Amino acid sequence: MGASDFSNLPHIGEALRRKEDYRFLTGAGNYTDDITLANQSHAVFVRSPHAHAAIKSIDIAEALKMPGVIGIFSGKDIEGKMGGLPCGWLINNPDGTPMKEPMHPILAIKKVRYVGDHVAMVVAETVEQAKNAAEAVVVDYDVLPALVSVADAAKKAGGAVLHDEAPDNQCYKWALGDKAAVDAVFANAAHVTKLDLVNNRLIPNPIEPRVAIGSYSRGTDDYTLYVSNQNPHVERLLMTAFVLGLPEHKVRVIAPDVGGGFGSKIFLYAEDVCLTWAAKQLNRNIKWTAERSECFLSDAHGRDHVSHAEMAMDKDGKFLALRVHTDANLGAYLSTFSTAVPTILYATLLAGQYTTPQIYVEVDAWFTNTAPVDAYRGAGRPEATYLLERLVSRCAWEMKLGQDEIRKRNFISTFPYQTPVALQYDTGDFHACMDKARVLAEVDGFAARKSATEAKGKLRGIGYSSYIEACGIAPSNIAGALGARAGLFECGEIRVHPTGSVTVFTGSHSHGQGHETTFAQVVAARLGIPVENVDVVHGDTGRVPFGMGTYGSRSISVGGAAIMKALDKIETKAKKIAAHLMEASDADIEFANGEFTVKGTDKKIPFGQVALTAYVPHNYPLDKLEPGLNETAFYDPTNFTFPGGTYICEVEVDKQTGEVKVDRFTAVDDFGTIINPMIVEGQVHGGLVQGIGQALLENCVYDNETGQLLTGSFMDYAMPRAGDFPQFKLDTVCTPCTHNPLGTKGCGEAGAIGSPPAVINAVLDALAPLGVKDFDMPASPSRVWEAMQAVAQH
Ligand code: MCN
Incomplete structure (x- = not known):
């Protein structure tokens, strides 16, 4: 059919x-924490309070004597009995040498490498008893200098090196495109627009924290892991083949109702392995439910890129070449998809919706003393879209072209279209999305709304973002050629x-x-x-x-x-x-x-x-x-699907406080054939809230000296709430995907990908009359106020 x-x-x-x-x-609903097994005990993890430290000794003697304690395991107890956590994507350096892939131990062995790193697992009859015993585990640390930023990792600040296998703290260097050809275009371009950007680190925060129960049946020698996870078969494959060396048919993984993942529950985590393995050692079923503060510390984080981007144009604002350098913070260890995020899932999207004939992108990926970074909603594609759509808007300002005009001048309009960064888009109608979005957003009335806002003593700005993403990951042969270690x-x-x-x-x-x-x-x-x-x-x-x-x-x-x-x-x-x-x-x-x-x-x-x-x-x-x-x-699909769209945001900025209010937000997306418009609308709403949250509120901050997580609770990490948003205006354009039998394109991440640049472009448009040209996300009141003060003082 x-x-x-x-x-x-x-x-x-x-x-x-x-x-x-x-x-x-x-x-x-039946979530993992709702499940109570017979013979169930409870685990608590002893976690590192230091970002970087050598472990001199771990003394569990007193803890073992505490009431209710059934067992305590540290790195020494499991050393040699299991492998480390695997990384699913192999990235090669430009010279063909493989990335550095240091061991990611299940429990720290000689060193801890981020605050929250796993040091020991305590199992007791109740959670309270396990907590008390965990506090009695004495770990003697020799604190080492911590590296937090990619700049410090590159400099080996304080002499710090995370892994012996990566003496320069670099995991890989990677490049895509023809550098010489791009440099030649830049040398002769009529105009070059440049931009430095930071894509802020995020903490996923699903409503349901990570939870798992390791279970073992002595009679049949079978294991069952109940876990809040997005891909139970992959979890089982990685755990059996790479870590525990168990026959796969002896392990069943059940991920029942899961209360949100947003990419943070794709991975095989140390806790899942420990619980499964220890269930047999102790002949007990063992449950662990993360506390919210543990989620902040140890769920895989998202984003964290520092980039420099340049667009070469002719005199009419036609894009000729794009040159990008990105430093990606991978955190302390490699997680399942982490190496693919700043490369395959990022650089290949840098053509966006445009006909830019030449693109060259270089990526340096670094280890730092922070939680592992991985595939948070959008994974690489929000980073690419943010960079490109911020740059395109700046190109428009510098070339004195309208925000829609510069985009339309450069839109791809014939399909299939082969980009210079490996992807081939099968369908799309970028002009239709732009035109529909402008009508829905009532762009013609913007000038009047701006005057009305100014009459109130505030500022108003409008921002655009025309995104494309590659979904439906992936054709296995392409993914394999790009380093995937499994089919998709x-x-x-x-x-x-x-x-x-x-x-x-x-x-x-x-x-x-x-x-x-x-x-x-x-x-x-x-x-x-x-x-x-x-x-x-x-x-x-x-x-x-x-x-x-x-x-x-x-x-x-x-x-x-x-x-x-x-x-x-x-x-x-x-x-x-x-x-x-x-x-x-x-x-x-x-x-x-x-x-x-x-x-x-x-x-x-x-x-x-x-x-x-x-x-x-x-x-x-x-x-x-x-x-x-x-x-x-x-x-196995023959290609990715390519959802795309245009988002238009209008903000009001309070000059006195720097507070940004999203007053209007319009999203026109192309998801191909839509199965259920209500569900799709819900997905777009959720994505927009996450993307606008990144743009205005959310920011994961580590102390640069000590590597302590400063935003380790909802008191310090600002999550968006319903009152932060207007009623979104949504519509769709439909160009069905040409290569899957449903004609569908993915919709689950679009909102989070397309919205951050639309918001920041709107804020910058509002602040332009004051002379503010740039600032990094999130556009929190203090940052916006500081940016206004900085220009006022010049
Ligand atoms: N759909 C449709 N028509 C289309 C496209 C999708 O009706 N043209 C429907 C699908 O049938 C499905 C839903 O929309 O019911 C999302 O489909 P799809 O775009 O295929 O995305 P996935 O189901 O693969 O979901 C993954 C995506 C990602 S990657 C993250 S991260 C994410 C997200 O979806 N995490 C979520 N949305 C989330 N929503 C919730 N509530 N919780 C999460 O953790």
Whole structure:
């Protein structure tokens, strides 16, 4: 079935209410912390209070005697018994040598490398007893100088070196593009616009903290890990193959209801390994629930880039070449995707929506004494979009062109389009998104609104951002060529029951995205059955054949496509059964709207009758047809999907306080075919809130001298609240993806990718009359006020 036929099916494009919401809204959700196993004990982790220190000794003698204590493990107890946490992407330096890949120990062995690093695990009968005993573990540290910023890491400030394997603190150097060609264009350009940018470090903060229960069955020698995680099969693969050396079939990973991940629950974390391993050592089920302060310290953080960007233009503002240098802070250790974020997921997006013929980008990636940085919502693509869209807006100001004009002059308008940074965009309509966004944002009324704001003694600005992202990660062959150590396909199984109802088993994982509804819509539409007759199962390696999980807004376009492929197989087999029942040839059977018909006749039978026959095969040619209607398919896309759009933000800035208020925000996105517009709208809302949160409020700050996390609670780390936002104005343009059977493009990260530059461009537009040309996110009142003061004093 082609994408255009698919988009016309009933249920596709229908704003169905989410099936899963009943259990969430009535308190019947089943999150990991809701699970209590027999024989359950509790773990607490002893964490490093220092950013960088040698461990001289760990004394657990007194702690072991504390009430309720069952066991205590430190690095020495597990040394040699398991491997370190693996990194999923190998990046090579320009000379072909591999990146530095220091051991990421499960529990620190000789050194701790960030505040919150894991030193020991204490297991006791209750959480309180485990906490008390953890406080009695005596660790003697020799404190070393700490490195926090990429600049200090590069300088080895204070002589600090994190890993012997990386004596210069550098993980890799990486480059993409033709440097000589780009330099030559810059040498002759009519105008060059330059910009320095910082993409601030973020802490993910899902509502549900990380939780896990390690469980072991002595009778069968089987392990089960219940964990709040976005990709249980990958978690199991990494844990068995790289760390514990266990046979994969002996480990089941269950990620039940998950209360948000935003990219921070993709990874195999040390806690998950410790709990699984220790369950056997102690013959106890062991639960650990992170406290919020532990999440701040030890969940993988996001972003943290320092960049210099330059655009070469001709006299009319046509982009000729882009040159970028980025220093990326990877934190203390490599996490699962961390090396891919500032390279494959970032540099390849730097063409954006524009025809820039030459692009050269260099990336230096550094180890610092901070929490590992990994794939937070958008992962690399928000960093690319922020850099490019800030630069484009500055180009417009310098070239005295309108913000829409400079973008439109440079938009790609023919597809497929091969960028100079490896990607080939299949479809898009960037002009349509821009035009629609300007109408929806009532740009024509901006001047009047600005005057009204100024009459109140405030400033008003408007900012644009036209983003593109690569979702549906990824074609396995491309990902493999770019260093991925695993394929990135997806798996779907369709089990049609004798009564015609269906259970879908998907390797995608829903932790807020509504897959139980949208995947059911896809199946119901295809089979012509009610949505209520379709159940979607995910998040359990014991039930779902295989899965690569959810990240990179891949679920509908890759997981959904795998389901479509399985449905193709179901349809093929069901047609054979229908042909047998109606005494026709297979080739004459057609299937539509839940009915099988014989071409050119009025013979027809419903899907339910075929389903029943598959399981009650009386008079069935068993030599030719197997009973049952159950099919599994793996889908590996041939390309990424490329959602794109234009966002327009209007802000008011209070000159007295520096407070920025987002007064209007308009987002026009192209997600191809939309399965459920209400769910998509919710996804865009969530993404916008995260992106605007980064632009205005959120900022992870470490003390530069000591490496202590200064924003370690919600008192210091400002999360956005509903009152910080206006009602968003949303609309879509639809250019269906050309290479997946649904025509969909991912929507789960778009808002977080496109919005930060729109906000900052609006703030800078508001402050332009005062002479403020630049500042870094977040545009908090104090920063904006300081920027205004700084120009006032000159
Ligand atoms: N959808 C649709 N039509 C489209 C595209 C998507 O109806 N054209 C629907 C999908 O069927 C799915 C939802 O929208 O129900 C999101 O789909 P998709 O864009 O494929 O993204 P994923 O499901 O793969 O979700 C991943 C993405 C990422 S990478 C992060 S991070 C993220 C996000 O989604 N984390 C989230 N959204 C989140 N939402 C919540 N509530 N919690 C998180 O942790």
